[in-house]
Amino acid sequence: MSDLNVFRSRHSVREYAREALSRSTVETLIEAATLAPSAMNGQPWHFTVIQDRALLQTISDRAKAHLLATEQALPGDAKRMLEGQTYNVFYNAPVLIVISAPEQSPWAVEDCALAAENLMLAAAAEGLGSCWIGFAQRLLATAVGASLIGLPSGFRCVAPIIVGKPAVTPSPVARRPATIHWIG
């Protein structure tokens, strides 16, 4: 129980093998997501699994255009990436899992983010790569984006997570030492 290696082995993966994931693998990751705590045990999450490559490409193209048109304060690097013709915000991963929740759910962001972290850690435990794709979030949180992926009425995207077999093992991203203020 004290093994932190799964935490150490989770990295955001940005290069994937083309291989699809089985339905049972995806269901295992989603089961892990639902083991997350949630405010007042509300469990407001809904999971949309997208494996249709043409749809993923469409969402990527529209997400890039949406961000470039609506975000005034994009950092230069992000703007250059999004302007790249061949840049796919999903890195051609075989699966996108969108975690959404009812718009009026008061703890939707916290609950879905915890579910997302569980899902990403479960992926790492299964030897899979994952990455939260903030670049897709803005589009998917609009009515147009929600309809592209068939979200239930009144649901809003919180966490778009790609998953797949990693094509390369990324180097760990360094962490700053934690600032800790001990009291007592």
Ligand SMILES: Cc1cc2nc3c(=O)[nH]c(=O)nc-3n(C[C@H](O)[C@H](O)[C@H](O)COP(=O)(O)O)c2cc1C
């Ligand atoms: C809310 C959120 C949004 C993110 N959006 C993106 C994204 O759009 N594209 C991307 O390549 N990585 C994205 N990431 C991944 C971060 O860049 C990554 O977690 C960070 O650099 C630390 O690296 P690690 O996950 O490998 O430890 C996002 C992460 C979070 C938590």
